[in-house]
Amino acid sequence: MFGISKGYALKVLFGTVFVLNICVASAQRPITSNQNRNQYGTLPGLNNQNQNQMQYGSIGGVQDNDAPEEEADTTKKPPKIRKPLESYFFNDSIRARQSFAWNVNLERNDIDIIDVDTALVGFQNEYPYLQNNVGSAYLGNLGAASVPLDYFLRPQYRNFSFAQSFDAYLFTPQRVRYFNVKKPFTHLSYFMSGQTRRLEESFWGAHAQNVSPSTGFNVDYRSRGTRGIYTWQGTRERNLSLAFSHTGKKYSVHAGYIYNMQNVKENGGIMRDEDITDTVFEMPELIEVRLQDARNQLKNNTFYIVQSYGVPLRKLTDEDFSIAQNSSFFIGHSLELSKFYKKYTDTKAKSGDFYENWYISPTQSVDSMYERVLSNRIFVQIQPWDRDGPVGVINAGIGNDAHHYYQFSMEDYLTNRNKGVNKNGTFVYGSVEGKFRKYFSWDANIKYHLFGYRSQDLELGGDVAFSVYIAGKPITLKGSIGHTISTPDYWTENYFSNHYAWNNSFAKESETRISATLSVPSVGLELGAYQSLLKDRIYYDAQALPAQHGGNVSVSGLYARKDFRIGGLHLNHRVLLQFSTVQEVVPVPLASAYLSYFYEFNVVKNVLRLQIGLDGRYNTEYYAFGYNPATAQFYNQREKKLGNYPMIDVFVAAKWKRMRILAKMQHLNDNLFGDRNYFTVLHYPQNKRVFKMGFSWSFYD
Template identity: 25%
Template sequence: MQKQFLFVVFFFCLSSHFSFAIGDDSTYHRYNPLWTNYFHPRFPDYIHSIDTSIDKFHEYDMLQQHFGWMNLGNNGTPAFQTIYHSMNNSELQWGLEQSVSPYLKSPENIRFYKTLKPYSHLYYVMGSKSEQQLVGTHTQNIGRNANVGFEFIRQGVPGFYQRQRADVFDLDVFADVRSKNQRYEISPYVIMNKLNWQLNGGITNADVFIDTTLIDKTLADIYLSNTRAEFRRNNYGFYQSFNWGNHYITKLSDTSYQQQFNSSVRLFHQMDYSQSLYTYLDDSTDFHFYYPHEYYFNPDSTSDSTYYSLLRNEISIEWNEVKHKDSAETTERKFPFNIFVIHDLHQLPFAQKKYINELNAGFECHSWLRPFYFYVSASAGKSEISDLNYRAEAYVTWYGSLSPWQFFLNVRTDNHPPSWFQNSYYSNHFNWNFNFKNEGQTFAELGFYNSKNSAYGGIKYVVNENHIYFSANAQPAQHNGTLNGWVIYLKKNFRFGKIHVDNEIGINLVDENVFQLPVYAGKHLLYYENSLFKHALDFSSGIEVNYVSDYYAPSFNPATLTFYQQNLTLVHYYPVADFFVNMKIKSARIFLRIENLDQGLFEPGYFTVPSYPAADRSFKFGVSWMFWN
């Protein structure tokens, strides 16, 4: 811990030196967030500025940035959702990655940059029990029409108990190259995800929080004392597009101009090849944990592995808004739309055929009929091993001409095949081979958004047909019939001078026996925020409270990384309060955080799921530094 503290002190002193020593004029030329933006090639017109604020800067962990998720009590461990979510796609899926998806980089969530000067960002976090996290970004232009860079996340969390260590390493390398006339663009990328865990089967002592003889939590007895698992997923691919439209000139400075391109018709193509691998090792013979099937192949040890690969090609033609010849302003097309075709080539484990073909096609269309905005989409497809899948969505929004209010109605229905993992799996402890029917999901959602008051919310009526879930025997099962329910969500931020109250809640009114979700999940922040010393220091400090209502939380199966149904243990929670301080001094941002501050006030501790205790009170410290060279 002393070495880590000295490293952080050196890091902060170095950042302070470069931020202040050169002087105001030179500092400006080394720190200007307006120099750098990021985008995604799928939506090139949506340009985002990098975040330099201290708003929720203390939420450093990847799972904390996704509301409605909970882990096994240790950062970086497999996680489950506490808010009902509808499926986002109707294609055939592998399915084994569901509990680790928040930790994975993918082609859809990586960033591509545009920057006037080389941009770098480092973000270091350290905490109790030698927890460490390092996030880094570097990107720079090569000439006016090319950009290259990389981003990475490295996280190591030993945990409070035996066999609880989690290691996360994600890396993406990207580039964006445009032709001189801006008509052609290609954006290649390489993504590597590697997640490692020392897993246990939970602790054996349900009174671990009140056992006075247990001086050190690492001495607590556990199930499965010699298990480990690894999940890998690599992506190799590119986006490319060719545009038809008009050119215009943008002034960059008094002596510099750049030719820009207004695209009215766009031919878009993505090719992506992904490889996924999951391995599970257990050198012990504590196989009664896997009751009723202690083992299938080897009674002495377990060495399971399963793989999946996908080659995807997507082609679309987009008719965008017609744009003026000499500016970036748009003249609206009545019905901008695009049509697309997706071909997937799956390589699935345990399949009779080595490669499975799947073809999907669809369209999207939107239009402004003020004050209404309309959006319609539909797609359908089929693979060689599944029935027809389809998806249709209709969306309408009302915008007030001078009002910050927006109201929307969204209706969606889809029919998708079971994932391959739900249908087939073979390992030393769990074997199944099902032939489930397609699942159906339909919902109607009514909601609102207020840009002035930072508020949005809605109510969703959901209908699930033939829902697939993991039953009490830790294997998939299908509910034959229809399950109806309601989901309510709301986010509202209040401000009283320098005092802020931020709230985000979700209410699940669904069948608890099948979905096993809490009725209530909420996240609430009360904090003071101000700029001090003539805006030289941005400062915020307060309390963040997370709470879910008591419910029969699912049990965890380490062999398959799944959460399954249980109705024996009612898991009790209390409002978990974290104290935080966020600060910003020019290009340096710092946070201090005490997690589970109120441990012992309501209860001596709590379990996130049966047999998996949440982390004790702990301290976290983080520093971030952005610079342009």
């Protein structure tokens, strides 16, 4: 059974809070040095007392001031002074924060500072595939496949493309969060909706702790799933990230382990769309579906480490807090081992009408495939003058990818040998970046595959940003250009299973992208223009088979975000216009929008803040994607246009001190206006109206 009961979930949740806080309390150590007081903040009553007094309190009784002083014990070692955070990665403003987080780059000695989301705005969007831009097309239930409506946000996996449809849920080394916290940080979230038999649940938990100002570890865990409101629609998804970091004055290391798991019941969509559009079913589980026992199981294990050592080109002095302001060079190494596994199962007795071919077994399918990638990279980084200077850093590296692919084949069956396919490729890469204070920044990068697998593949790009400040508020104009030449994904050329088999020889794909964005955060304005030119595009056609378009395809996009505020009234708008010259190859809706209107006010100042509002999503009609359960791929169907249906939610969100609370009626307009054409993927209806509630709680102790 998928899902758990409400009572059990709450017991687990509060039990987790209790255990984590006990662990945090037991892990804390007394802070005794002046340096640590500067780093962590002054503690009440902490001064130059005797060390035992700091730990256990003042010693009672009358003190004899005429008593002879005891001779110092020279055999005892002085207490070790803990060094402050001296890393060249962080400037003074970042270092002064109570807590902050970042992502790491596995190809060079670099990080990106990110926000830790504890704000109330946007809290009502708990589905991961609806949190960016104008949202996604999806199968209706949490944990199932999804694809962004915005073409420029659609993932393009070059390794194990079967996982591409589940990208919104997956941890990757580039997405792992690293923390620096002056106090242990714990974050817990829980959302649930529906009756017990249709229960949908999400649990997210994170804990971060520093053992020194430069060294810390953190755990991220997510569990999502649903029993589904339609027949055979259950999902269970789990993601775990264990991460460790040390960011010292010269040496830094980031390492971790990732586990991703998807267990999805695939019903193939409903048999007749008219059961939704023309009929009102009080019990949607009575609607006939196309598959009764198909299932996809996806598992991923990833180990990774990236480390570097910096060598200053002049001797450091006591005034040099870090090497960020000195000419230096760094040498580093990164390693990533990633394993993906997928298994699809079904039986013909209940699903024989869905698939045309049964190549291996006439009665049941057990299709499994496996991919392993071992990546090694050695890189150097030169910091000519100042890390934040006009030419801040110059990067160069060389790497090797060792791929192993396995899928069932008739040859393996006849010889009883599972040999798989091995491919190796070597590449070089480099980049340069710089900035002029807060007004100008730029970077350029290149990656070229020298020989072996993916030989002559190329990635080339650059970014530039200009900022001006009016009354201390920034206005930023950014431009970006990129060009790629890519070898087709292995699985689009080689595939054999019970229902599908192909052996293709595709040409390399190429794509050139240009974008420009203007952002004015002070007035909630962002404007963007995007242009992409594709050649020899590979896609899944109307028969759900990989195909290649021999000509050019142009995809254009215009994006606008404008947030209005009138007192406590917020009117937030996100609108995207897109045009594709060949919709059969790259399908996009002409217009997509996400609107959020709410009123925000203080119930009790500095204690309880409340939002009451509506969310709406909409896109125009177009030939939206179909979805193939056997390959877990979206394909470009030409059977029916979908869209022109608004999805409206009403919500109440509150922030009570460090806790956020949500109550939401999802799909409020279900069957209110007569139109029930709520499909974003062919034959997959959205969920009916459902009440949802949840909370998110942060602890800093």
